[in-house]
Amino acid sequence: MKTGVLAVLICGLIVGEQVAFANECRPCHADHFTNVVTHFPAIQGQCYRCHQATPAHLSGEDVKAVTTDRRSEACYACHDKEIQTQDRLISNIKIRIEQMPFVHGGVQAGCQDCHLPHGSRFNRLLTASYPLSDHAVFSLETYGICFKCHDSAMVQPFVEPGLTGFRNGSLNLHWLHVTNGNLSTSAKMGRSCGVCHDPHAASQPHNLRSSFGPFPMPLVYRAQPRGGECTRACHVPKSYTR
Ligand code: HEC
Ligand code: HEC
Ligand code: HEC
Ligand code: HEC
Numbered sequence: 001m002k003t004g005v006l007a008v009l010i011c012g013l014i015v016g017e018q019v020a021f022a023n024e025c026r027p028c029h030a031d032h033f034t035n036v037v038t039h040f041p042a043i044q045g046q047c048y049r050c051h052q053a054t055p056a057h058l059s060g061e062d063v064k065a066v067t068t069d070r071r072s073e074a075c076y077a078c079h080d081k082e083i084q085t086q087d088r089l090i091s092n093i094k095i096r097i098e099q100m101p102f103v104h105g106g107v108q109a110g111c112q113d114c115h116l117p118h119g120s121r122f123n124r125l126l127t128a129s130y131p132l133s134d135h136a137v138f139s140l141e142t143y144g145i146c147f148k149c150h151d152s153a154m155v156q157p158f159v160e161p162g163l164t165g166f167r168n169g170s171l172n173l174h175w176l177h178v179t180n181g182n183l184s185t186s187a188k189m190g191r192s193c194g195v196c197h198d199p200h201a202a203s204q205p206h207n208l209r210s211s212f213g214p215f216p217m218p219l220v221y222r223a224q225p226r227g228g229e230c231t232r233a234c235h236v237p238k239s240y241t242r
C-alpha cells in the first residue's frame with residue numbers, strides 16, 4: 001500500500017516536471033535546464049520572459065532569429081519584490097538599487113556582468129566566486145567576481161601610490177582587513193568585501209554599507225581631506241591618512 005502511494009507520488013512528480021519542461025527550447029538547449037545553482041525562470045522553462053524566438057529559429061533555419069532582453073528591467077519583472085524561497089528571503093534588489101544614493105559602477109551596465117540568467121556553478125548565479133560569509137581565508141580566486149573588474153594589486157601588502165585610497169600611510173588597510181593581515185586571530189577571520197561594501201548600491205560613498213554583521217551593527221563613514229574615519233558599532237572612531 002505504502003509503496004503504491006509512493007509510486008503514484010513519484011509518477012505524478014515526474015509527469016508534472018515533464019509538463020513544466022516540455023517547451024520548444026529544450027530539444028536544442030538542454031544544457032540551459034541543468035545547472036548546479038539553478039534559476040527559477042530558466043528551470044521552469046519560462047524562456048520567453050527574456051527571449052522571443054521566431055518560427056525560423058525554432059525550426060533550426062536561423063540561429064540568430066531570436067532576441068535577448070539584457071535590460072535590468074527584465075530582471076526587475078520579478079526582483080521588484082522580496083522572494084521567499086524554501087530556505088531564505090531574497091531581498092528586493094530593485095529597491096536596493098534605485099533607492100540608494102550611491103550605485104556601484106559595476107551595476108550601471110546591467111546585471112549580466114555578474115549574474116548568469118540560466119544557472120551557475122557559483123553562489124547566487126554569479127559569474128565567478130564570492131563568499132557569502134562575513135569572514136573567509138583570503139585568495140584572489142575567492143573574490144574572483146570583484147577582481148574581474150578591479151585591479152588585484154589593491155590588496156597587496158605594500159601599497160604604491162594610487163593603488164588604493166584605503167591606506168594609512170603605506171599600510172594597506174584593504175590588505176589588513178581582507179587577509180586579517182595583523183593576524184589578531186587567524187587567517188580564517190579575513191573580512192569579506194561584503195562586510196564593508198554592497199555589490200549593488202549603498203547609502204555611503206565608496207559603496208560603503210551602513211551596517212554589517214548577522215545582527216546588523218551600524219557602520220558610519222566620514223570622508224576626511226586626506227583619508228577617512230570609520231565608526232563601527234560602539235567602538236571609538238578609527239581614522240586613516242594617505
Ligand atoms: C531546432 C533547434 C533549436 C530550437 C528548438 C531552439 N534553438 Fe535557440 N539556438 C539553436 C542553435 C543551434 C543556436 C546557436 C548555438 C547556441 O548559441 O547555442 C541557438 C542560439 C540561441 C540563442 C543565441 C542567439 C544569438 O544571437 O547568439 C538564443 C538566445 C536562443 N537560441 C534561444 C532559444 C529559445 C528561447 C528557444 C525556445 C523558445 C530556442 N532557442 C529554441 C537551436 C535551437
Ligand atoms: C531571466 C532572463 C532569462 C531567462 C529566463 C532565460 N534566458 Fe537565455 N539568456 C538571457 C541573457 C541575458 C542572455 C545573454 C547572456 C550573455 O550574453 O551573457 C541569454 C543567452 C541565452 C543563449 C545564448 C548563450 C548561451 O548561454 O548559450 C541561449 C541559447 C539561451 N539564452 C537560451 C535560453 C533558454 C533555452 C531558456 C529557457 C530554459 C532561457 N534562455 C531563459 C536571459 C534569460
Ligand atoms: C520570472 C521571474 C524572474 C525573473 C524574470 C528573474 N528572476 Fe531571478 N529569481 C527568481 C526566483 C523565483 C528566484 C528564487 C528561486 C530560484 O532561483 O530558484 C530567483 C533568484 C535569483 C537570484 C538568487 C539565486 C540564488 O542562488 O540564491 C539571483 C542572483 C537572481 N535571481 C538574479 C536574476 C537576474 C540577474 C535576472 C535577470 C537576468 C533575474 N534574476 C530574473 C525569479 C526571477
Ligand atoms: C558587480 C557585480 C554585480 C552586479 C552588476 C549585480 N549583482 Fe546581484 N549580486 C552580486 C553579489 C556579489 C551578490 C551576493 C552578495 C550579496 O547578496 O550582497 C548578489 C546577489 C544578488 C541577489 C540575491 C540577493 C539576496 O538577497 O540574496 C539578487 C536577486 C541579485 N543579486 C540580483 C541582481 C540584479 C537584478 C542585478 C541587475 C540590476 C544585479 N544583481 C547586478 C553582484 C552583482
Ligand code: HEC
Nearest residue numbers: 104105106113114145146148149150193197199205206207
Ligand atoms: C563588471 C565590472 C565590476 C565588477 C564585477 C565589480 N566592480 Fe566595483 N566598480 C566597477 C566600476 C566601473 C566602478 C566605478 C569606477 C571606479 O570607481 O573604479 C566600481 C566602483 C567600485 C567601488 C567604489 C569606488 C569608489 O571609491 O567610489 C567599490 C567599493 C567597488 N567597486 C567594490 C567592488 C566589489 C566589492 C566587487 C565584488 C563584489 C566589485 N566592485 C565588482 C566595476 C565593477
Ligand code: HEC
Nearest residue numbers: 143146150154164165166177178191192193196206227228
Ligand atoms: C573594512 C572595510 C573594507 C573591506 C573589508 C573592503 N573595503 Fe574596499 N574600501 C573601504 C573603504 C573605507 C574605502 C574608501 C577608501 C578611501 O578612498 O578613503 C574602500 C575603497 C574601495 C575601492 C575604491 C578604490 C580604492 O581602493 O580606494 C574599491 C574598488 C574597493 N574598496 C574594493 C574592495 C574589494 C574588492 C574588497 C574585498 C576584496 C574590499 N574593498 C574590502 C573599506 C573596505
